[in-house]
Amino acid sequence: MKHARSPPRLGFLLLLLIVLIAPAAVAFKCPTVIDTTVPGTDWPRNGRQPDDPPLGTMVDVHNVLSRCPDITTLKLRVTLLGCSEGPDRWTFPFDQAGSSRYPSSPEVLSLEGYHFHESQWEEVRPPPFSRGDWLLDSISYYLNWIISGRAWMWAKWNIFPDEQWRKTNLDLWVDAMDFSRIRELTLSDWMKHDNERAKLLVSRLPPRLPALRSLAVSGSWATDLISSLPDNSLRHLSWISSNQTGDSLVDILQHHSTSLESLEWRTPETLARVREALSPDQIRSVAAAVPSLKHLTLDLNRNGTWPFAELEAIVTSFPRLTNLTVYLEMASECRRQAPPDYQPQRGYDHRTCEGPDEFAQPLLDAEAAEELFGFVAGKKVGEGLEEMHFRAGDWLRPWDGPLYFQDWLDGRKSWATCRRARDLGKGSSDSGRDARINVECAGEYGLDWSDSAPWELGHEEIDWEYLVENDGLVDPDDVGNKL
Known part of the structure; x- marks a missing residue:
């Protein structure tokens, strides 16, 4: 005689549900200061407390910034560590539709290695077609584009206005966060000798930094940034590796003659x-x-x-x-x-x-x-x-x-x-x-x-x-x- 199969125990279902939702339900204490390097580690021996938020990846930092309203300081270094460790990405994963928001208005912002210029649109657009490619290669490129999900994102973003889907990561960050309270700004090791990237930053940031009083930069690209800030607004300036002569330095400093x-x-x-x-x-x-x-x-x-x-x-x-x-x-x-x-x-x-x-x-x-x-x-x-x-x-x-x-x-x-x-x-x-x-x-x-x-x-x-x-x-x- 066969016995009827008994229904799953309620306790087992509850345990399974807890296992599935636990990672998303873990609570952490919102910090007021973020000072981290990506890639990072959450090992306790590095000083992390049980209720501290995870900050080892760019997605982690983005999630904390999206949730916490009282962050006054953000210091972020994105880099390659050793020969095998690298960041999960070089930018924050903003929504291209413009829905991302950071509720905090930090007063101190320090960024090293951040790629302001990157555009998600360039990453999801269809692979370029070349008559010189083998047919099977072209097919594999498009299959990979579809399977990876980039094709779906490209189709979804095509409904946006042109000015929205063409936005760079810096444009999306400016839309997501209030920059008006930043007093101290540090930018280093991201543009090297790329003047186009420098022009992007110079055209976007200065109008949004009315409270800026301290600026620390490295590289010759910063010439236009320093000059484009409101006259006599900076009190402290650190400029490393400017590649400027003494005479050209004088011309730039005159923009902040009485305040510096x-x-x-x-x-x-x-x-x-x-x-x-x-x-x-x-x-x-x-x-x-x-x-x-x-x-x-x-x-x-x-x-x-x-x-x-x-x-x-x-x-x-x-x-x-x-x-x-x-x-x-x-x-x-x-x-x-x-x-x-x-x-x-x-x-x-x-x-x-x-x-x-x-x-x-x-x-x-x-x-x-x-x-x-x-x-x-x-x-x-x-x-x-x-x-x-x-x-x-x-x-x-x-x-x-x-x-x-x-x-x-x-x-x-x-x-x-x-x-x-x-x-x-x-x-x-x-x-x-x-x-x-x-x-x-x-x-x-x-x-x-x-x-x-x-x-x-x-x-x-x-x-x-x-x-x-x-x-x-x-x-x-x-x-x-x-x-």
């Missing part, structure tokens, strides 16, 4: 050529263009002597300057002329440039830092210089992308920082300033040029005092006679 308080203008050191650096006259021209600078970062070169003329031009031309950072080259000219270590050149004798000869002279060390800061402190016009930073060598982020040949400069750097703190216990001068100023300098110095040892940066902590009376340098040996 902080300027960083430099080029990372390479072994290919000597960096462009401002002459004393060009420094004075920059000072005339932006007289309100309080913080200045720029390149200065050394060729056997310290750039005293350039330093004097800086401290005598910027009366409001209180913070100065100088980037110096580390490699000597003979080191730049040497072939790369990974590409030996027949007949080249490395003994012609080794040891201390590989490094630009004079070397940045404790004695040099003391000498340079003492020089600028004695020459400073206007407000006193409170802090000075010296940098030499490689200050780029270590390479974490695909195959890369390391060169001599990688990881080699030295630095020094000098600060002065007023000692309020010794009265004041006629000008109202404290007569005694305590100055402390510290840094990392030391160059290991032995052939057998790997590169190691020596550490030397310096802590010394000297007096600056009425902003004039006082000999430390004469301190007892001054007190």
Whole structure:
């Protein structure tokens, strides 16, 4: 006798339903700050908490932005990691119909590697037909176009107006999010030398950035972006690898002449050529263009002597300057002329440039830092210089992308920082300033040029005092006679 099949248990059906919908039902705490790299990882050992949102893919970040209304900071790096890891995509997956919305109005936006120029329409349009293709190849192209779903998307988007389906990813982002509250904007490593992509950004963003006060960019493409922002709107500008001369820089800075308080203008050191650096006259021209600078970062070169003329031009031309950072080259000219270590050149004798000869002279060390800061402190016009930073060598982020040949400069750097703190216990001068100023300098110095040892940066902590009376340098040996 056959038994009738019993209906599925209700508990089993409920369990199956939970398994199917659980991934979509997982709740997370909405962040106010997104700072992530794609591709990323959600492993707990990387600091992720159980209720933190997943941010390892562009789709993850897009979903969080679409859901969370109080995000004030978005910092996103899209890149290739190692030889095998890459992002799921280089842009956010906006709906081409224009229905995507980001409820937040961030104040800080930092993007590295984002492909603003991409257009989904270019991805879904039919494959091009060529009479030179084999018939079977043409058929396979169209079958793949249909099976992948691109044919359906192409047919669906054809009902949109032309201006909608032709929109780039940047156009869709501008439609989806309010850019009007952004105060700080950083854009790097996405356009390289592509002027067409730069024109796209310049034509779309500036009118939507009325609150922008701080801009950090890299590359020559940024010339038009800086110039197209409202005059005297920027307070802080960082421009790396601008490929501009001193004269053209002055023309660009004049758009923000009265508002600019902080300027960083430099080029990372390479072994290919000597960096462009401002002459004393060009420094004075920059000072005339932006007289309100309080913080200045720029390149200065050394060729056997310290750039005293350039330093004097800086401290005598910027009366409001209180913070100065100088980037110096580390490699000597003979080191730049040497072939790369990974590409030996027949007949080249490395003994012609080794040891201390590989490094630009004079070397940045404790004695040099003391000498340079003492020089600028004695020459400073206007407000006193409170802090000075010296940098030499490689200050780029270590390479974490695909195959890369390391060169001599990688990881080699030295630095020094000098600060002065007023000692309020010794009265004041006629000008109202404290007569005694305590100055402390510290840094990392030391160059290991032995052939057998790997590169190691020596550490030397310096802590010394000297007096600056009425902003004039006082000999430390004469301190007892001054007190």
